[in-house]
Amino acid sequence: MQFKDILKVTGVLLVPLMLGVATMMLTIQNTIDAKENREKDLDIAQRERDQTADLAEEERQDNRLIEYLNGISTLMFSTQPLDPLLRAKTMSVLRQVDVKRKREVILFLYEAKLIRSDMNSGIPIISLQDVNLDNVDFSDLRPPYTQVISNFYYETRIALRGVSLRNTSFQRRNLYRSDLAQTDCTRSNFSSVDLLEVDFSYAKLVECNFENARFNSVNLQNANLSQSNITDEQLAKALTYQGAILPNGTSLAILLFTLSSSTRDGSSSTEL
Template structure:
């Protein structure tokens, strides 16, 4: 048996350990190569998958946008076809001398139906084209020789008839139109910078409409819905706002003071404008007392005797209004008053006036009584233009 000394044993052990580490590193080196390749391959595969997914999403998005574009173009082409057909059909009717075109004819009803059907299918720019065509053809122009097409309930929402400030500076007369849009729906429309003198917007729905800088003098807004409407810098001189809804609109008190009438209108602060009485001293109680009868100023007595007297309906009724009373028990009493309607002359000649009377009739003796109201429209030279007589009979017991 051979025994190794201590130095020989240590040297052998170091060599053994050295060989083991070397072999281990070789093994690890051999193993790391395929592992690295595997990880790299996996990462590349994941990246490629994400890229492919993104490409597919892009392809789907492009396809969807293309379909939307195709649908949009198809819709626009259809609208353009409908508009072209409408314009061609109306042009044919207008140029046909054998067709009678008046408001009571079947042609007028057909044109109205065709117009309303076409407008429903139009966008805002094409609605503008339709309105300009009808206006230039004098079919919705006020006081034209043709019968007006009735656009009541027509869908004209978002209609943009506004003009740019630059265009107004260069074309001073281009913006002036007197248009008939009575009863149409014009929500969120714009007539900015337009001259709309004597146009008719009565009973129209004009919520959120823009009338900035527009000339609205003598425009009829009777019974129109004008809430949230923009009237900044607009001229409303002699405009009619009879029973119009102006709630939350931007119209000012200064502007309203120039209007022709606000009778019964809902004002921007939600208050209701009083009913205006054109007859001077029409409220008899203003000059009447319970002590004696007086005859009112501004009236001309032509027969009999008439006074404003305080006549309570009962002993407990202390605040009764006074009234006109005939003091001639056997003769007819008559009086008259001249009312200046110069500011209303355009409305009178265009048939845009209504007469309103609120009368309480009573008597002190048994028998029949009569009240006759006679309205005479006279020209400035005194010529009678119109004569209206209203007769009411009542009986007291």
Template sequence: MPVKFSRSKNTIHRITMQSKHGTSVSNRANDNRRRTCCGLSRIKTLKVLGTFLVPLVIGIFTIATTIQQYEINKQNRLKDWEIAARQRAQELKQADILQQETVYAVYVKEMGELLSKLKTKNVSNTELDQQWKLARAKTLSALRQLDTKRKSYIIQFLYETELLFTNSSAIDLSGSDLSGIILTDHVGMAFMFDYITLTYVVLSNTSFVNLHLTKADFSGSLLNNANFSNAYLFQVNFTECDLTNADLRAVHAEFAIMKNVNLSGAIFGKVPPAEIKNAILPNGSYVFYSKDNLQSDLFNESTNLITNGDAICQTNKNSTEIFGWVVRHEPVAIVTKYSELPSLITGNISIDDCVFWGGTRNNSIGYLHQRVFFFDYSRLIDSGRALYEFSFDTGGINEYNDYVYLTMQFRAASGQSLRSTGFPPITNIQRKNRSILCYQLLYGPVPLGTHSVLINIWFDKTSDSPFNNGLIDNIKFYIKQMKTTDEHLEHIYKKACP
């Protein structure tokens, strides 16, 4: 029994050792399998990867180096271009300066030669006129080529040679752009430019600081953002000027002539202009006429702008000339007293008053014509706040179907029609065959840009009466100011017969 136990024990030990050895071999085999990739050992795999990675790294490095070099070259080229551009700009600037100096020098030389001819008294008017035109042409040509500094020199040259004086012959610079010129460059010194004339030119952003400008004339010029601070503006003429945002804190600016001006945003000193007409004020409001430093406005909305709209009686009642009216083509009407037309006399008509009557004119193609200009209302009209009111009395006598026909046309300064209106005639049917005058009224906004209104009156005869019995009286045209921005946006027509 003991022997059997010993053999059995040895057998178990041997089996155990064999099992461990087999497990170790199996583990080594598995480990070897784990240390291979795609059938290659780790070392071989690393060698294969090294074969590919080295060229790849070299390629990437080469590409990166190439890109970097390209960027460096690009930056260098840009710097070269910038240097070349600066040099080119500098060359162009120098060439421009040289060109402008040449233009200025040639202009002064040629004007110096012309000056003696312009001032001589032994030249015919025709030749003198030609010399002035030549001087204007040379001046305008030079101004178009020069910068603001040299433009300032030219203005000073012309003034000093007495070619820009309001009280003598002056070169016409109208239409020139003199924006930004500076006529003073010494702080604290007052330069004398009394009586200088710079009319109908562009003077935006121009400096007149410290200038002495007694009775200077800037009529019609654009002076927005101009600086007149500490300037002497006694009786300076700013008629029809645009002074938007101008600095007018000047000496004696209150005595400047301010008529038909735009002063929106302008700055005054302690005392505003003593007298100002037809202007847009700094706060955007409108003034028709103030002569007390803007303390009051004399705007009278009851001023009839029609000349002789009430048919002023004439000594010669058969005269074909009618005061205030132009007769077109042939005589068309006469002015007669109501006493000559007794059937017309009513409680509100005086027998001593007169009326426009067709009279003995038959089948006339002529008409009465009157044009009313709006110079004194231009700023109000251009601001879009002007209203018009046009009215008249028209009719006829008894059953005769003769009538008066009116047209009204708003016109721009160029003559372009902005709005036209024809008024329907009052027929004998509408009058119920009565001898009466019917009231007609049209009112609404004045079109922007309106310069004048044209009134035409026709006397049409259609009856078998020996007379043309068309009648018209009390023709009135008023300009009024809108109280609110949305007032009377439409044109409204009214008619009333007794």
């Protein structure tokens, strides 16, 4: 067989082989494309389901909030005892809504004068003891010096005793005579806040931000101020910080005892 014949035979054999390889590669590519398209379709479908679920949850929470506000408004005009019902309904709704709607609930209760400390007894109509308000943003987000005096918190006396307020912000608010005793305010933001006569007794104020906060007669008795940025000038304006844990972790009670012992020892040495 001549070389020319060999080439002819080889050419005849290569054509179907190349066609087979091309067909196989095309099939593989089509399979890959089909898989990617299925994954994209599944991803789109999942996003649509998530979006639908999110919208449904938003609607559910809006309806729950509206139902609560309407129910509380009706109760306020009824003749039956309010305190137990109001607290029960409030505790229930605050467990079911997100932080944005928790803020709306607190705004409503404050404006309705249901969580303001009574001028005489200091006790609010609704106690929020043990309520979780972590991560709620109560900041005044308007530019400084433009706040309207009649707006939320300017009369204050808001009663939040025993509430969990971790990572909560009150930036640029006025908390005049507010009751934040026994609260957990870990990593909360009190920057540029008016803290006139605020009760922080037995509060956990670990890592709190007090930058530019205005202190005047603040009760810090037995408060935990560990790793907060409260200044000596602010502490000096407190009503009391007896038994408090200072930012460096030192207990004021231990510090005073140490200083007292040192003073007595010094006096004894002098007498000797």
